[in-house]
Amino acid sequence: MAIGPSAVRVNAVLSAFRDNENSDVIDALCYFYVPILDRLKGNPITASLLAKAAKLIYGWNLTESVGEVFIERLLAHDHLKREEKNGQTVFIAQPSPDLSESMETSIKESFEEVTGLFHDFDLISGDLLYRQLSDEQLGDLLVHFLISLDAYSNNDIAAEIKSGATGNGEREALQALSNDVSVLSKAETHVCARFVQWLSSKRPKLAEKLSSFVAAGLLAELVEDFRKPSAVETQSDTAFFLDGPMLLGLVGTSGAALQDEAKIIVGALKSIGCRVQVFSESCREAERVLISYLKTQASDRHGRTHTAVLKGEVDRQYVQTVASDIEKAAHTFGVDVRDYDLETFPNEHKYFNAARNTDIYSFLTWDNPLARDHDAFAVTAIMRLRHGKHKNDPLENSHVFISSNEKLVEKSRKYCIDSQLIRETQCGPVVDTRDLATIAWLRTGFENSDKLPMSHMLAQCERVLRIRKDVIETARAQVAKFSPEKVEQFELLLQDNRAVNYLMDTARGSSAKFDPDADQELLDGMLEAAIRVAVDDSKRQISEKNKAIRDLKKEHDEAVKKSEAEQESLREERRIADEAIAQKLAALEVAHEKDRATLAEIHLHRDGVIKTGVIRTNREISISQFMLGLALAAFGVAASVGVFIDQPPKVADYALKAFSLVGLVLTIQALRGRGVIGLSHISEAVGRKRYLRYCREKGVPQELAAKRVVVDHGRLQLLAPTQPLE
Numbered sequence: 001m002a003i004g005p006s007a008v009r010v011n012a013v014l015s016a017f018r019d020n021e022n023s024d025v026i027d028a029l030c031y032f033y034v035p036i037l038d039r040l041k042g043n044p045i046t047a048s049l050l051a052k053a054a055k056l057i058y059g060w061n062l063t064e065s066v067g068e069v070f071i072e073r074l075l076a077h078d079h080l081k082r083e084e085k086n087g088q089t090v091f092i093a094q095p096s097p098d099l100s101e102s103m104e105t106s107i108k109e110s111f112e113e114v115t116g117l118f119h120d121f122d123l124i125s126g127d128l129l130y131r132q133l134s135d136e137q138l139g140d141l142l143v144h145f146l147i148s149l150d151a152y153s154n155n156d157i158a159a160e161i162k163s164g165a166t167g168n169g170e171r172e173a174l175q176a177l178s179n180d181v182s183v184l185s186k187a188e189t190h191v192c193a194r195f196v197q198w199l200s201s202k203r204p205k206l207a208e209k210l211s212s213f214v215a216a217g218l219l220a221e222l223v224e225d226f227r228k229p230s231a232v233e234t235q236s237d238t239a240f241f242l243d244g245p246m247l248l249g250l251v252g253t254s255g256a257a258l259q260d261e262a263k264i265i266v267g268a269l270k271s272i273g274c275r276v277q278v279f280s281e282s283c284r285e286a287e288r289v290l291i292s293y294l295k296t297q298a299s300d301r302h303g304r305t306h307t308a309v310l311k312g313e314v315d316r317q318y319v320q321t322v323a324s325d326i327e328k329a330a331h332t333f334g335v336d337v338r339d340y341d342l343e344t345f346p347n348e349h350k351y352f353n354a355a356r357n358t359d360i361y362s363f364l365t366w367d368n369p370l371a372r373d374h375d376a377f378a379v380t381a382i383m384r385l386r387h388g389k390h391k392n393d394p395l396e397n398s399h400v401f402i403s404s405n406e407k408l409v410e411k412s413r414k415y416c417i418d419s420q421l422i423r424e425t426q427c428g429p430v431v432d433t434r435d436l437a438t439i440a441w442l443r444t445g446f447e448n449s450d451k452l453p454m455s456h457m458l459a460q461c462e463r464v465l466r467i468r469k470d471v472i473e474t475a476r477a478q479v480a481k482f483s484p485e486k487v488e489q490f491e492l493l494l495q496d497n498r499a500v501n502y503l504m505d506t507a508r509g510s511s512a513k514f515d516p517d518a519d520q521e522l523l524d525g526m527l528e529a530a531i532r533v534a535v536d537d538s539k540r541q542i543s544e545k546n547k548a549i550r551d552l553k554k555e556h557d558e559a560v561k562k563s564e565a566e567q568e569s570l571r572e573e574r575r576i577a578d579e580a581i582a583q584k585l586a587a588l589e590v591a592h593e594k595d596r597a598t599l600a601e602i603h604l605h606r607d608g609v610i611k612t613g614v615i616r617t618n619r620e621i622s623i624s625q626f627m628l629g630l631a632l633a634a635f636g637v638a639a640s641v642g643v644f645i646d647q648p649p650k651v652a653d654y655a656l657k658a659f660s661l662v663g664l665v666l667t668i669q670a671l672r673g674r675g676v677i678g679l680s681h682i683s684e685a686v687g688r689k690r691y692l693r694y695c696r697e698k699g700v701p702q703e704l705a706a707k708r709v710v711v712d713h714g715r716l717q718l719l720a721p722t723q724p725l726e
Contacts, residue, residue, distance in 0.1 A: 187508030244285035255308035261459035310497035
């Protein structure tokens with residue numbers, strides 16, 4: 001019976017279930033009946049048969065009333081045909097159409113890739129039995145595992161088939177299904193769980209695709225509602241009490257996978273106002289588990305904590321810290337501890353009195369008296385705290401106890417129903433962890449909707465792959481019997497995670513005896529697995545060192561390239577600056593040459609002006625001296641005439657008087673020791689003044705013009721320039 005195609009097809013419906021207000025869980029899960037109806041085609045189908053078939057093949061707990069709803073939907077989708085026989089209406093199974101074309105392409109391709117990886121997985125390729133299976137058969141095996149991952153045991157249905165208790169023709173139909181699809185063996189479950197773990201580590205994106213099949217199993221828990229919970233819970237004040245194992249999972253002593261699942265579930269419940277608490281009695285239970293682990297000899301340890309320690313997910317020192325104060329660890333992870341004594345609050349005893357507490361203790365049949373006492377306490381406390389008020393929905397009850405012990409869930413519910421304390425449709429005092437996961441996923445506004453199925457899948461795989469004491473004891477006894485000299489080696493190998501994993505993989509999770517002739521092969525395999533740890537660590541360290549060296553070299557090369565680029569940039573900047581300076585110098589040189597030419601022109605112009613001024617001035621001095629000399633000669637002649645003539649003309653008189661006056665002034669000046677001013681002095685002073693005025697009018701600075709001449713012998717003498725003209 002190939003359930004793979006239907007399972008792949010249903011993923012598209014699951015997406016619609018969450019995104020489309022018009023779709024519901026029944027439509028989604030109808031596709032899981034396709035391979036069942038194919039196997040039973042032509043046979044009459046009843047609601048009871050559908051419920052039992054789902055229990056047999058998938059492990060889902062469906063009631064006959066739910067089967068009636070599936071009858072209607074399957075009839076509407078033409079998977080059933082209505083016929084009248086002997087005045088009664090019967091529903092005949094019809095062969096289903098080929099679903100391959102209706103599969104969602106991306107899901108189909110991903111599933112085919114996963115199946116190919118599963119085919120090459122070492123636990124498959126190295127096993128003669130699994131190696132003979134086709135990819136389709138391996139795909140069905142994997143899908144069957146995922147869909148039934150956290151389903152209850154279907155041993156009761158198998159027992160009914162064997163005893164012939166089923167009637168109305170159901171026994172033959174269920175027998176046919178049982179012959180075609182058997183319950184997954186422990187070996188098959190172990191191999192699938194190990195592959196899912198490997199895939200989540202190596203190919204996490206593909207592993208997320210697998211988690212959608214787990215979601216189908218979670219949806220099966222909701223079929224009693226017959227609908228999608230369109231009005232998701234936005235607020236609830238339910239107090240959820242964790243049992244010891246789930247508390248240990250939350251605080252991290254059971255490994256990373258179980259802690260992730262617990263954190264997501266607790267966070268989702270708190271997001272709508274639920275209270276998450278733990279009884280102090282459950283803390284004592286968790287404390288006993290950890291102390292028992294710490295006190296047990298290393299070779300005799302087993303269970304989730306031991307598995308987590310061997311895998312390196314939790315340190316033994318941390319386990320000791322948690323064991324020393326479990327309440328503090330609970331508070332650290334947001335869980336309140338509640339002290340509750342069964343002897344107190346007598347007003348609550350009427351809801352579940354001391355006699356019933358004794359009864360439930362006797363009703364729980366497991367061997368460990370401490371575990372029975374704790375579980376009886378939990379049931380009694382929850383029933384009393386509810387005060388007789390019980391609802392169908394766990395989120396509508398005031399108090400709920402969460403346990404990973406499915407037997408406690410079943411037995412406590414059965415006891416309460418048989419004692420008429422709750423009705424068939426009402427929530428029992430204890431809810432299974434998988435039901436809590438469903439509630440957290442589907443009833444809290446789809447908070448963490450992508451993360452929870454994935455974390456739930458990995459947590460369930462971790463539970464499947466835990467180190468089992470019975471397997472270790474079987475191997476120890478067999479080694480001691482057939483290879484006693486190897487016992488010490490075996491005990492040492494039990495301290496290594498890879499060696500223990502090899503042992504569990506060889507046993508495929510079963511405690512059946514090993515092949516006596518393969519003792520040495522088993523020990524060699526464990527030793528090789530242990531050595532592989534050191535080899536892998538060495539390779540990892542070498543790889544890390546090589547990577548560090550490569551990174552350093554890369555950084556050095558990048559630094560060198562950066563330095564070279566910076567230097568090249570500086571050289572380019574310097575070249576550009578030099579070119580700019582050269583251009584500026586060239587421009588300045590051109591300007592300087594222009595200035596020099598201009599200065600030369602100015603110098604020539606000024607020199608010419610000065611020379612012209614000197615020539616003109618000297619000429620004027622000569623003329624003035626000549627004219628004054630003539631005038632003085634005339635006056636001298638006139639004065640002489642006046643001296644020698646008795647009645648000289650008035651001019652002669654005036655000339656004589658003038659000469660007398662001038663002579664008197666000059667005589668006085670001489671007597672005083674002062675210089676006597678002659679006509680040459682007057683002409684020189686006047687000529688110099690006229691020279692300076694001429695130069696100034698022609699644009700030559702007066703200071704410069706004065707510096708270029710001296711008076712010598714009554715004439716201006718031109719001097720050679722002592723410095724360039726400015």
